[in-house]
Amino acid sequence: MVKSLLMAVNKTLTNDDFGKLLLRLAVGGLMLFHGMHKAIDGVGGIAGMLAAKGLPGFIAYGVLVGEVLAPILIILGILTRPSALVLAFTMVVAWLMVGTGKTFALDAVGAWAIESLVYFFVGALAVAFLGAGRYSVVSDPVWK
Known part of the structure; x- marks a missing residue:
């Protein structure tokens, strides 16, 4: 009885493509909030942190690629794997800038003080390994 119930639940909830969509929406959607904040308020704070570490301030605009463009592409399922790797790299840079201590x-x-960084890093890696799945705005697998 229990085994047949578990089998029925497992069969009902088996939808890898929908799971990939939910993961893309969670990782990309939540990161997009961070990116929109920087897009609206500017990247001056990040440029200041970079300058304090002896790096050129213009690198701060890269955060818009990692926290706005990459999440949008992840959500839409376009260039999903490369975009997820960009997001993961962005989280490594964020950890190096503000999280090592x-x-x-x-x-x-x-x-955990860096749990959001780790969530986005691991989530982005999961998206990179899983890909977009069937639910994407593009049909050609090359662009997924």
Whole structure:
């Protein structure tokens, strides 16, 4: 009885393509909020952090690629794997810029201080390995 119920639940919920869509919407959609904040308010704060580390401030505009363009492409299922790798790289850079000192720390509510960076990094890697799936705005698998 329990086994047949579990088999029925497993059969009903088996839809890899829909799971890929949900993952793309979560990773791309949530990151897009971070990117839109920078697109609206500017990248001056990031440029200042880069300058403090001896790097040219214009590199800050790369965050718009990693946090706006890449998430939009991930959500739409266009160039999904390369876009996910760009997002993952962006999270590594963010960790190097602001997270290295927090790697072994907890925040005020007891969560891992860099958990959002890790979530987006691992989520982007999962999207890169899984691809877009069937639900994409493009039909040619080369562009997915």
